[in-house]
Amino acid sequence: MDKISINQKILSKNDMDAANLRERFARNGTFAVNIMSSPGSGKTSLLEKTLGRLAEKYRVAVIEGDLQTDNDKERIEKAGVKACQIQTGGACHLEAAEIEKRLPLIDGDSLDLLIIENVGNLVCPSEYDLGQDVNMVLLSVTEGEDKPLKYPTMFFVSDVFVLNKTDLLPYVDFDADKAEENARSIKPGMEHFRISCRTGEGLDEICAWFEKKILSKKKCS
Amino acid sequence: MDKISINQKILSKNDMDAANLRERFARNGTFAVNIMSSPGSGKTSLLEKTLGRLAEKYRVAVIEGDLQTDNDKERIEKAGVKACQIQTGGACHLEAAEIEKRLPLIDGDSLDLLIIENVGNLVCPSEYDLGQDVNMVLLSVTEGEDKPLKYPTMFFVSDVFVLNKTDLLPYVDFDADKAEENARSIKPGMEHFRISCRTGEGLDEICAWFEKKILSKKKCS
Numbered sequence: 547m548d549k550i551s552i553n554q555k556i557l558s559k560n561d562m563d564a565a566n567l568r569e570r571f572a573r574n575g576t577f578a579v580n581i582m583s584s585p586g587s588g589k590t591s592l593l594e595k596t597l598g599r600l601a602e603k604y605r606v607a608v609i610e611g612d613l614q615t616d617n618d619k620e621r622i623e624k625a626g627v628k629a630c631q632i633q634t635g636g637a638c639h640l641e642a643a644e645i646e647k648r649l650p651l652i653d654g655d656s657l658d659l660l661i662i663e664n665v666g667n668l669v670c671p672s673e674y675d676l677g678q679d680v681n682m683v684l685l686s687v688t689e690g691e692d693k694p695l696k697y698p699t700m701f702f703v704s705d706v707f708v709l710n711k712t713d714l715l716p717y718v719d720f721d722a723d724k725a726e727e728n729a730r731s732i733k734p735g736m737e738h739f740r741i742s743c744r745t746g747e748g749l750d751e752i753c754a755w756f757e758k759k760i761l762s763k764k765k766c767s
Numbered sequence: 768m769d770k771i772s773i774n775q776k777i778l779s780k781n782d783m784d785a786a787n788l789r790e791r792f793a794r795n796g797t798f799a800v801n802i803m804s805s806p807g808s809g810k811t812s813l814l815e816k817t818l819g820r821l822a823e824k825y826r827v828a829v830i831e832g833d834l835q836t837d838n839d840k841e842r843i844e845k846a847g848v849k850a851c852q853i854q855t856g857g858a859c860h861l862e863a864a865e866i867e868k869r870l871p872l873i874d875g876d877s878l879d880l881l882i883i884e885n886v887g888n889l890v891c892p893s894e895y896d897l898g899q900d901v902n903m904v905l906l907s908v909t910e911g912e913d914k915p916l917k918y919p920t921m922f923f924v925s926d927v928f929v930l931n932k933t934d935l936l937p938y939v940d941f942d943a944d945k946a947e948e949n950a951r952s953i954k955p956g957m958e959h960f961r962i963s964c965r966t967g968e969g970l971d972e973i974c975a976w977f978e979k980k981i982l983s984k985k986k987c988s
Binding site: 584585586612613614615617636638665666667668669670673686688689690692693695696697698699711713714717718 | 805806807833834835836838857859886887888889890891894907909910911913914916917918919920932934935938939
């Protein structure tokens with residue numbers, strides 16, 4: 547009997563849901579970003595400081611993930627941007643089916659930019675595809691420059707590395723160049739930004755990057 | 768036929784391993800602490816700054832948990848304290864069987880104080896009993912005072928709340944009283960400390976607390 551090799555990847559339920567989402571985002575011309583970090587690295591602050599500007603020109607919405615509270619949804623709405631909240635209960639990450647279920651709440655088939663703010667956790671969310679175009683990982687300068695080496699999976703799956711809270715650099719022992727070098731040692735070619743949501747440093751550059759990506763996605767849809 | 772109610776908790780493998788560890792620590796008079804927090808809240812810094820002093824009078828060791836690297840083990844050893852490292856690969860938490868396996872490496876049956884520094888993660892480690900006497904949760908002032916509300920499971924299972932990096936309070940929007948109030952709303956009666964590993968604030972108090980606990984455990988063994 548001849549041997550038949552089967553090399554097809556066996557997709558998990560989440561992988562299949564994520565593939566469906568990715569196709570849907572492509573059809574709609576929606577640029578989708580999955581933002582991940584430790585708790586308190588400043589994911590919501592980054593969104594508060596940038597999405598209001600982008601929402602003046604583009605259709606923008608946010609899906610917030612947290613174990614409990616609607617705090618982040620409320621913060622985003624105060625910034626003038628549509629948002630909905632997933633409360634995971636105890637769960638440590640978001641899954642694609644939860645995203646799909648919330649899209650109708652934020653007019654999800656008519657968006658230029660969808661931001662998914664994942665549960666604050668530098669480990670588990672890295673293992674779940676949400677159909678995003680880009681994974682963005684945030685690190686704040688108070689967390690230590692060895693974090694990319696200690697949490698390599700998260701940095702390996704990420705396309706963009708945002709170093710936040712640069713206004714605190716004078717008060718902490720943190721080598722920003724070393725942090726970026728560590729990140730690139732895990733994921734060569736990773737894009738990176740340095741920002742401060744307090745002083746505004748780097749926010750123009752992040753907004754320009756979002757805009758470029760939105761326009762490029764629209765062109766392809 | 769009469770109904771028979773079975774109310775006994777069905778223990779998981781980890782619960783059974785943890786119960787065995789707890790019995791072993793009790794027999795040996797070892798006070799065991801499981802330290803948990805987000806990545807970069809300062810767990811290792813706290814240990815660096817306190818355990819050297821305690822090791823002058825007591826038999827102290829640390830089991831370090833990280834996805835990758837021996838960085839933290841090396842930092843603890845430089846502070847003059849015995850340590851071993853668990854590299855979890857991708858896993859987001861430590862389990863009791865891993866602790867049991869490492870005890871021989873640190874003379875684990877002859878300790879007054881065993882510190883287990885869990886993987887940096889404010890979600891998953893809260894669900895795994897390691898046979899500890901006390902769960903200690905750290906939060907740094909850069910992370911936002913709503914974290915106890917957003918990660919309630921971690922604060923609910925914790926006995927001690929340590930607020931770290933108080934030296935950064937002048938440079939961030941963080942209400943320390945509010946953070947403690949939020950923690951107590953999840954876990955009434957929780958002990959709490961405010962510390963700065965940079966300035967030394969609160970470290971004498973933490974050392975005194977460790978010493979009191981070590982002596983009390985020895986008396987009971």
